[in-house]
Amino acid sequence: MLTKLGKTDLSIYPLGFGGIPIQRISFEKAKTVILKAKELGINFIDTAQGYSDSEEKIGFAINEDKNYWVLASKSPARDSKEMEKAVTNCLKHFRRDFIDLYQLHLISSIDELQLVLGKNGAMETLLKYKEKGYIKYIGITGHKPQVLKEALDIFPFDTVQAPYNPLETQSEELLKYASLKGVGTIIMKPFAGGALTSPSGCIKYILSKDFVDVVIPGMERVEQVEENFRASLDLKITEEEKMGILQDIHQLKNNFCRRCDYCQPCPQGIKISTVFILHGYLSRYGLKDWATSRYQSLPIPANKCTNCGVCERKCPYELPIRQMLQKSHNDFQK
Structure with missing residues (x-):
């Protein structure tokens, strides 16, 4: 069951593949895990320039059927030259002549966004590469819902990526707003960075929301791919999953940072x-x-x-x- 990513022409399975964890496994093991995802019908992979050799492992894994995949990456580059390096390297690592989705990574303020959109900013490179056909769509990611929501009114981004799970629901208004605008919604941190211990319950919770297009749990083992895929087939949360989620939330509520940054600025400058x-x-x-x-x-x-x-x-x-x-x-x- 494929779905469209926002208003784009990208048809994807709602369960995607997050590329962070494959940093710590070999190229061959990464290929085995990614090909298991393909076998089950998963076709969307999201990674980033900063995830060490993740892009390279993905390129290695998909090389025999590279056009099956919808590939997304992202970079924290803020100027045009650094973004050009990031996109050029990504194309080389993916072993393809185009990237389906390239995203501005971790935009944390409107001032930062304006820097990217300004003269010699990173967006100059993304638009140039899009015009040449090297990039199909442009997205934005971050942890601050209000910043991302405002960003969607400043620039016509094709997608937005934000954390969302049973513990972290602060992005719900943003995601609903994006969905209404036809902006594709990509959910990162579905397990709250590994803090939530019922992956299947989290997947079901997230995919049951009509404002979610795709969720991208990080996966490094075949068993994880299979478990997450099974959850995507039947979104009814079991009592065991529900109790696991509620227990985690109770234990974490006073000891888990939601990255809202109300605590900032720190007088000592600590981020x-x-x-x-x-x-x-x-x-x-x-x-x-x-x-x-x-x-x-x-x-x-x-x-x-x-x-x-x-x-x-x-x-x-x-x-x-x-x-x-x-x-x-x-x-x-x-």
Whole structure:
């Protein structure tokens, strides 16, 4: 059962393939997992420039039937030259002469979007490559629903990608708005970065929403592909799945960052939500080297927290942010 991605002419299965986890498996294992997805009818793959060798592994896996797939990637490049490098490398890695969807990665403010859309901004490259046929459609991704919603009124993006799951529902208004505008909706973080322990329940919850076009759980094992696919066939949530979701939400509600960034700015300059995102990749995804290198590249590490408590007074979820920052830093030092 294929569906259209927004107003595009891309026909996709509603369960897609997220390309983050295949960083930690071999090229041959990645091919086995991706071909299992193809065998079941999954045809949409989403990855990113920043996911180390994910693009290359995808290109290797699909090479024998590359036109079966609808391929999406993304880059945090903000200027035209850096975006040109990203798209050129993506074409080479995918081993194709076009990319179905290329997205601006993690737009976090309207000022950032205006930079991308301005003179010598990344959008110049995307539009040029689209005109030449190297890119079919242009999308946007991020964690801030209000920013993304406003972005859809500033530029005619073809798709929007945001986190959405039973724990993180803050993007629901954005996704409904996008769907009404004919913008394709792509759901990332369906398991809240691995925090939710009922994958099948989450898949059913998400795909039961009429404003969702496709969900892209990260997968690195054949068993994960099969389990997620089974969930996509019957969206009725079982009592066991429902109880698992409710139990997770109860346990996580006071100890899980939703990346709303109400805690910002930190007086010390710590990028609080970024620290917690990277810690999730370390502790739940098992991407130790990838997450650690990105944490170490942050201008201000989490241990620079002075315990002023400003962030906690502003957090709508009353999270123990200071404790969470210290734990994150300590775990990255192990």
